[in-house]
Amino acid sequence: MRNIFKGSLRGYVCEDCLEAVSEVEILIYHPYRNANSTANAASNVKETFRFVSKEEAKQRAELLVYKAKTDAEGNFQIEVSENHLDASFDIDFVCGTVPPKHPKPKRDEIVQLHITTFSMRLELEKQAKDEKHRWEYAIAYKWWCYIRGHFFDAWVICGHLMNCQTNKPIANAKVTAMDADFFTDDNLGTATTDSNGHFRIDYTSADFKKTFLSPWINIETDPSFLSFQSGPDVYFKAELGGTKLVDETKADARKNVGFCLCVNLCSDVNVVDPNDPNFPSAWTGIGAAFSSSYGSSSYDFDADGFAGSGKNVLYSVIRLTGQAALRSGSGNPIEYRFRVSDTTAPNNTVSLPESNFTKIVGVTPGLFTSSIVSKLTRKVFSFILNDIFVWSDQSDFDAEGWFDVNHAIERTLIAVGLTPADLALYNIIEEDTLISLNTTALTTAPSIPANSINAGQNIPAGSKIPLEKFAIRFEIREVIDKPSNNFGVIGGNGKTLNSVVMNNNPIYRKLSIKELDESSLCSPISGTIHGRYTVYHPYLAGCSLHLNNNSHTVERDILDGVINTLPAVDERTNNSSQLNNPPADMTRCTYTLKLFSSTRKHNGDYGDSDGGTPLEQLFFYDV
Structure with missing residues (x-):
């Protein structure tokens, strides 16, 4: 019976980014300095992982028993002699290259590292119980990043791009890493995010040491002027189909980064997958400044209906912001609407009854204002109709004020000479605005007549402008069979702000x-x-x-x-x-x-x- 020892070697470039250590030589030794007992086999890897000097490598040469080479996945295997089944072994590797196949360093030295000591018998017994079992070792990112960078000039950025509000990954986006320099910012590389929003950019020091004299003279020109730090100052740009998702500047740069940079980027832009039933629907805010909830944070509403820490009141046209899926998991359209009540209650009390909300955006005259609710951007660039903005229209509402964004998208496609089937050619960028509401159609308090009060005179108590409050309710539903009034329930339905102070009077x-x-x-x-x-x-x-x-x-x-x-x-x-x-x-x-x-x-x-x-x-x- 053949005894096959199976192993796997990987290295962390970030705490959540692991790569195979491929095409390196694995060396199996009898224990150095007679550390050959099974009791010593379970070594503390944090203490044992270390560089092997040339002198030590020479001294241990006669102890070498087996050699192997890792494949593209970092896996290797060795056939073990019957004489070695009960022995303990040291395991090292010689690093001749690192992903993505950086060449052997020019310096004349062999990069050999000792990993740990293990018991062959214990490992083979584990493999006998589970044929998929492998002895596995993952090099800590501090060690592996140093090895990659110091010996091979291999620098890497490993990150994720997510939506800031939902933490949902953004796929197929182009992420570019830039190095902020005094003269000209260097492009370190561009990568496309996968389905998990993950991206990786590999580069070398030559990519951030470019000057106007390159390639004859290269040096890192730090924008803080003549500080000449060793690492780049990195900031990011990200876009999807021409829409900016992340737009950092030099001011956002991460200073003097090391060989491995781990980042989590987020974008406020929502990218809608019309086939994703798990895309959350919610009314989340009013414009970019305020949430649509009662709370104590700087952007919440207080109990009395004032917005944010500045105790603001709403005026003019407001964007009711959030997100809504196009269709349910079963493929049915999703509709939503906003209703308004003149009756209010403190925001820290139970939501007002649904029957109080008698005014409806899209039905009550003057409440609806057209706005951009979505953007279509070609998956493959086109000089014609590459970007199409979808504006809400009165025709997108039914008689009860239910808004159908699918209708708005189809109407827009037809208006530019396309068909609904052409939607498959486009990414759908959620523009954050669900509906825009004109508050001037709600407020009625009269203003102080012009020139009615002279400079230095007080405003009579009877002429002062009264407080005006309203409540806003968000409703959303799945349209199963509209003619028969068959609708499904969607999470987020009934979200209510009991009290919102509004005012449209001039000072x-x-x-x-x-x-x-x-x-x-x-x-x-x-x-x-x-x-x-x-x-x-x-x-x-x-x-x-x-x-x-x-x-x-x-x-x-x-x-x-x-x-x-x-x-x-x-x-x-x-x-x-x-x-x-x-x-x-x-x-x-x-x-x-x-x-x-x-x-x-x-x-x-x-x-x-x-x-x-x-x-x-x-x-x-x-x-």
Whole structure:
């Protein structure tokens, strides 16, 4: 009976990235220094793995018993003599190359490493019980990365590309690694992600030591200027069909990386697989700034309906964001809709009853606004119709406000001269927007009439703008048989925000100079002068006064104890805010008094620009 010892040798380039150590020579020795007892066979590999010096290799030459070579998978086997069945052996390997077949190093040295000591009898008994069993050894990544890089100039990047929200892998994406340099950034390589979102980029130091004098002079030119670190400063780009998934810059670079770089990249772009029944459907946010949930994080809604840590209120057109599968696992279309209720409740209480939601986006006039809900990008590049943007349309809703993105995609394909069958030629990029809602169709509070209140006057209590809140509900379903009202339940159905504060009123601002009001706007003024202002909005974020003259010898904020007082309230009013800064610093010149202000209105992507341009009052000061 033949006794075959089967083994396998692999090495970690990252903690989750293992590669076969192929085409290397395996050496089996009698134990060095008479360490030949079975009791010593179970060596601690962390202590025994080491380099073998030339001197030691010579001393152990007469102890060599067997040789073998690993195949492409890192496997090897040796036929063991009957005389050696009860012996313990040292196992080494001579590393003449590393994946992906980097040449033997130019330096004149043999890279031999001792792995461990093992009992032949124990290993053969394990193989007798299980014919698939192999003695296996995986070299720790710190050792293997050093061996690859130091002796073979083999550098590697091993990573994954996932969706930031769902942690779902993104396949077929092109990932490019760049080295940030002072002169010109180096392209270290590009790889395509597999079905698990995994990618690997192999390179050498020559790839990141390029200069404008290459190939005659190569050196790593660190962008921090003349620091000349040994490793590259790596940042990443990733795209799928022309859509940017990851767009890092030099500022994001990982500084002076080692021989092995392990990264996890994520993208906010959702790539939809229409045939994947496990693609999660959910309403997750409002724009890019806020979640659609109650919570304590900086982007959640609080119990009263204010958004994020800034206590923002929603205004204008908002994007209701998230993701929805095109079809269920059984191939049926999936539809969704958003409904609105005038009745609200705190967000930290049970969801409002479904019957409260009487307004429907796509049905109630004015609520729906068209927006990009998907993007189709050719799997194989084409100069014609390579990228097609899918805009939502009123025709994509049924009479009850159910939105069918499949209809939107098919309608778009037909509109550009294609057919629904051509969808197979495209990747479907989820654009994050489910539906866009126009909040101006909900809010009704009247604004302060223009010029109804003079600068320096308070806003009458009866004229102030009331609080307006609404609730939003997301519903989603599988369409099994629409004519017979046969629908399936989809996870995420019924997601509700009980309270969302909205406001579409402009800020009310008035500014004047008291001494000009009492004379004429064209008269020079002197002595002690005063500003008048009125700033009002129910969600006032901040306001300030700034004074400067044409020569900018005077350039300062006005601190009058009113406009700069915290915390912010809904109104700032002063009928006599002194502008002079004792001792008198105002010289004969033309001056500008500016009133800056802002509100907490936000559409989920941008804050309100209302109040962004300051009110200005010019005057001439004469000593």
